[in-house]
Amino acid sequence: MDILHVSAECYPVAKAGGLGDVVGALPKYMNELGHTTRVVMPMYRTKFLYANEWEVVHKANTNMGNWWFEFTIIKEKTNKLGFELYLVDVNGLLDREKVYGYNDDNERFTAFQICVLDWLNAWAKKPDILHVHDHHTGLIPFMVKNCQKYRGLASIKTVLTIHNAQYQGWMPWNRSILIPQWDMWKWGMLDWNNTINPLASAIKCADKITTVSPSYLQELKWMSNGLEALFEYEKGKCVGILNGIDAKVWNPETDTYLQHHFSEHDYEAGKAKNKMLLCDQFSLDYDKPLIGFIGRLVGEKGADLLPQVISDSFYFIGRRMNFLVLGSGFPEVEARLSALKPLSQSDYNVYIGYNEGLSHTMYAGLDFLLMPSRVEPCGLNQMYSMRYGTVPMVRRTGGLKDTVIDFGDVNGYGICYNHASVPDVTHAVWRAAEVYHDKEKMKGIRQRMMNLDFSWESSVKQYIQVYSSLVM
Numbered sequence: 001m002d003i004l005h006v007s008a009e010c011y012p013v014a015k016a017g018g019l020g021d022v023v024g025a026l027p028k029y030m031n032e033l034g035h036t037t038r039v040v041m042p043m044y045r046t047k048f049l050y051a052n053e054w055e056v057v058h059k060a061n062t063n064m065g066n067w068w069f070e071f072t073i074i075k076e077k078t079n080k081l082g083f084e085l086y087l088v089d090v091n092g093l094l095d096r097e098k099v100y101g102y103n104d105d106n107e108r109f110t111a112f113q114i115c116v117l118d119w120l121n122a123w124a125k126k127p128d129i130l131h132v133h134d135h136h137t138g139l140i141p142f143m144v145k146n147c148q149k150y151r152g153l154a155s156i157k158t159v160l161t162i163h164n165a166q167y168q169g170w171m172p173w174n175r176s177i178l179i180p181q182w183d184m185w186k187w188g189m190l191d192w193n194n195t196i197n198p199l200a201s202a203i204k205c206a207d208k209i210t211t212v213s214p215s216y217l218q219e220l221k222w223m224s225n226g227l228e229a230l231f232e233y234e235k236g237k238c239v240g241i242l243n244g245i246d247a248k249v250w251n252p253e254t255d256t257y258l259q260h261h262f263s264e265h266d267y268e269a270g271k272a273k274n275k276m277l278l279c280d281q282f283s284l285d286y287d288k289p290l291i292g293f294i295g296r297l298v299g300e301k302g303a304d305l306l307p308q309v310i311s312d313s314f315y316f317i318g319r320r321m322n323f324l325v326l327g328s329g330f331p332e333v334e335a336r337l338s339a340l341k342p343l344s345q346s347d348y349n350v351y352i353g354y355n356e357g358l359s360h361t362m363y364a365g366l367d368f369l370l371m372p373s374r375v376e377p378c379g380l381n382q383m384y385s386m387r388y389g390t391v392p393m394v395r396r397t398g399g400l401k402d403t404v405i406d407f408g409d410v411n412g413y414g415i416c417y418n419h420a421s422v423p424d425v426t427h428a429v430w431r432a433a434e435v436y437h438d439k440e441k442m443k444g445i446r447q448r449m450m451n452l453d454f455s456w457e458s459s460v461k462q463y464i465q466v467y468s469s470l471v472m
């Protein structure tokens with residue numbers, strides 16, 4: 001089968017979160033099964049762009065509303081990522097340093113989608129499947145079915161994967177002129193609550209929808225930022241497929257970001273050395289359990305709970321553990337976490353920002369990884385941490401519920417709690433501090449976790465089944 005993934009992110013080209021990890025891995029594993037999988041994404045000004053060689057494969061003019069512009073499609077010459085990678089260059093609009101966070105993001109991603117479809121119009125061989133990811137590419141299923149200039153693409157089947165339904169790409173109706181001429185009576189396929197809603201539109205128009213875990217699919221029917229009724233209505237074409245992790249990138253034996261490697265057979269010394277590195281760099285106490293958080297500092301991840309959880313843990317449990325936080329997000333949460341720093345007694349530190357290398361060292365060197373998420377469509381961090389022998393402390397929600405079993409249950413290996421609340425998370429911290437000193441128990445937990453299989457192989461087969469149900 002011939003599949004084209006259209007995405008705003010793809011690791012290692014550009015990554016802001018888990019979407020990048022998934023789009024960087026899934027196509028590679030699909031190709032290993034004999035399919036032809038390509039990725040197209042915007043051309044941002046990233047390190048990867050400057051470090052690799054590119055060839056121009058298409059150049060044309062197009063328009064978005066009454067703005068005419070030139071775009072170029074470039075292809076990475078060597079297919080070094082395990083798939084053909086194409087970037088869309090629109091001068092001044094897409095070629096920025098960050099993936100998101102600009103006032104004109106709606107225009108940027110609409111232009112990106114128009115360029116992709118214009119380019120496909122010109123291709124001799126069309127893909128069997130257009131696989132779009134999240135709201136940034138959510139107008140594509142509508143456009144291939146309803147825009148006059150894309151009539152030739154209407155028979156291509158579309159699949160939407162929802163990594164995060166919180167963000168939907170809302171646009172006021174006066175922006176409808178940005179979409180190439182379309183059949184006006186189909187306006188209902190763009191609309192949700194009197195705005196253009198690209199995610200809702202993709203849910204209505206895509207031939208199949210996948211969510212990144214089975215539990216998240218169920219949760220969306222009662223908690224999806226306003227789309228609950230739509231998920232209930234469209235449930236017949238939805239499937240929950242748990243993400244895998246790229247076991248070639250996330251392998252503690254070969255991880256290029258790690259100074260000290262280890263395996264599931266021999267992890268104690270390796271993990272200890274990585275912990276020592278973190279303790280030296282962040283002035284922490286090696287003898288205490290090291291509990292970390294890695295991620296976007298936003299409400300979905302429960303990051304706003306961290307300052308109070310850390311203070312309460314020290315107050316009620318005692319200064320028996322270290323905390324290390326890596327992340328960026330809401331300025332208020334960043335400020336509160338930074339304000340705790342001067343109160344540290346060599347047991348707390350925070351790194352505000354994005355740092356891929358540090359995240360790998362943390363997965364390897366932490367004893368526990370805290371994930372008090374309010375919403376977690378799948379969550380990759382808990383799977384990375386388990387592969388690296390770090391015990392996940394997760395709220396039972398979405399993909400966290402599907403991947404972590406509490407160590408108190410049969411064959412369990414994590415610490416689980418029901419509520420994203422300060423008392424529940426603080427109680428989990430207490431359990432971590434207690435179990436840490438039970439060396440035999442910790443050993444059993446680590447061995448069980450590190451031998452779990454979260455590789456992409458089985459998930460990829462489920463995606464192929466979804467495609468096959470559409471094209472065969």
Ligand SMILES: Nc1ncnc2c1ncn2[C@@H]1O[C@H](COP(=O)(O)OP(=O)(O)O[C@H]2O[C@H](CO)[C@@H](O)[C@H](O)[C@H]2O)[C@@H](O)[C@H]1O
Nearest residue numbers: 017018019163295327353354355356359376377378379380
């Ligand atoms: N400051 C920082 N420095 C370095 N690395 C950082 C970082 N902040 C985050 N990361 C990294 O970004 C990734 C985040 O993965 P998540 O699964 O938590 O993603 P996210 O919520 O963005 O994605 C959404 O999509 C993914 C993929 O489908 C779902 O798993 C998830 O539940 C859903 O919310 C991990 O690789 C993590 O290490």
